[in-house]
Amino acid sequence: MAHHIPRSHEITSSPLLRTLHTQVLYLGKLNAIVTEILPAIKTQCQVASYVNGVLTLQTHNSALLGQLRYLQAHYLKQLQSHKVFSRLTRIQFMLSEDLQTPRAKHDAAKPLSADTKKLIIEAAQSLSDVELSEALQRLAR
Known part of the structure; x- marks a missing residue:
């Protein structure tokens, strides 16, 4: 499925897109400062x-997060010197997932060997807790 990228006239005609576009521009300017x-x-x-x-x-x-927090007061003073941040009272830092870095792939669970299944079933049969016993038996199947 192809993604539709709005054209400039579509952005200005949609209130939601117009708001998002304005917010993106605002964050871009703040980031530059x-x-x-x-x-x-x-x-x-x-x-x-x-x-x-x-x-x-x-x-x-x-x-870097720890270093940023350590330097927070210093950064706060520096940023407050700019008119855009004259009312800045606090800087908070957050860790975000890097969308560019591929996530680690988890291997599918390997099937249990016959010996392991037998051990789990024997353990399940020796339990007095019915729910746990049934759960272990399901695991062994």
Whole structure:
């Protein structure tokens, strides 16, 4: 199934798309300001939101997260010097999954050997707990 990419006239005619488009542009401008003021985090962070004086920056690097939190007060002062962030009261950091990195693939569970099945059934038969016994027997099948 092909994805439909809205044309500019479709964006302006749909209130939802217009709102989303405005939000994307706003976040892009905020991101440009943050990376201008804090060039050290340019490739590691991006602006997720700026609401009610709270700037949320997201990173894909869990090792960097601790360093960012440690430098939070320093970054707060630097960002407050810019007029856009003059009412900034707090910076919060969040770890987000990197969509570019493929997830680890899990191998399908290997079938139980005949010996293992036999052991599980024997263990199930020796139990007084009926529910657990039945669950183990289902596992062995």
